[in-house]
Amino acid sequence: MGAIAGLELGSFGIWTFDFEYQSAGMVRDSVQELEELGWGTVWIPELLGREALTHAGFLLSSTERMVVVNGIAQIWSRGAYWTRGAALLLADAYPGRHVLGLGFGGSKNDHLSATPLQAMRTYLDEMDGARSVNPVPRAPMRRLLAAYGPQMLELARNRAAGAHTYHVTVAHTARAREVLGPDPLLAVEHPVLFVTDPARAREIAREHLHGYLTSKYNVAKFRRLGYTEADIDGGRGSDRLVDDLVFWGDLDTIVDKLRGHLDAGADHIGIQVIGVQPGESALPHWWQLAEALLVP
8 A cells, every 4th residue: 555666655644834834953853753653654845945855855864764755846946957866865865765756836837838747748858868977776766746637647657656636636536546547656635624613614724725726727627626616716615615625524534534535546645734823733633643544
């Protein structure tokens, strides 16, 4: 379960922005505690200032066994030659513990002439065609592609170890598995919220989703998932859309809904806990989830 050519991610991992707001010392303490709890995989984005490969290297150096996945390293943040060199170094220094997740980077690049698919193909060609004096690691460098539509999923199937999806439904997971076929890894991110009052839960979920519901790229994605303009609701989001994209409620309810992605064909779920104020820690929720998901 959750394996990439012998690299075991497990069925569940942590997907978090939390480290962006924490000092280096607090990040080190947090990720070490998460490892002690039994979490074997942590996913980190590249959006709020921390550079993806430096961040991954710091987390790897702070832990002993944990797999660190970039979710994602934006292809517009650095040249393909340098991404390859950094990923080779991490693969050499931490065999079997780093996965390079690559993605187009979202709506801020919508003005560029290249489509996400064209840009990713070019980037992969440059990576794969690069040559340097850097030693080839004993354990291979592994990569995933952020993918949603069928063509990007096909590219992830053919040019990477699999795909990473973000803010999608269980129905999309089933479609993605059909495109990928049985062997490539399908890793799904999904936000969760430990609030049981429906009105309050949806209020917090809407705050989290607003930026996605007002960006051209993500609105198009949600429309292809079958949501209407009424569901988008000018960036507010209908109850149906909010409930599908953020799993809220008590622990049992959240766990049951997360398992729906596994039933639909996902190999691994990166769980993003929302509703925690910037600078605060989601560790109490990771404790709960570890007891529910990681204990045999």
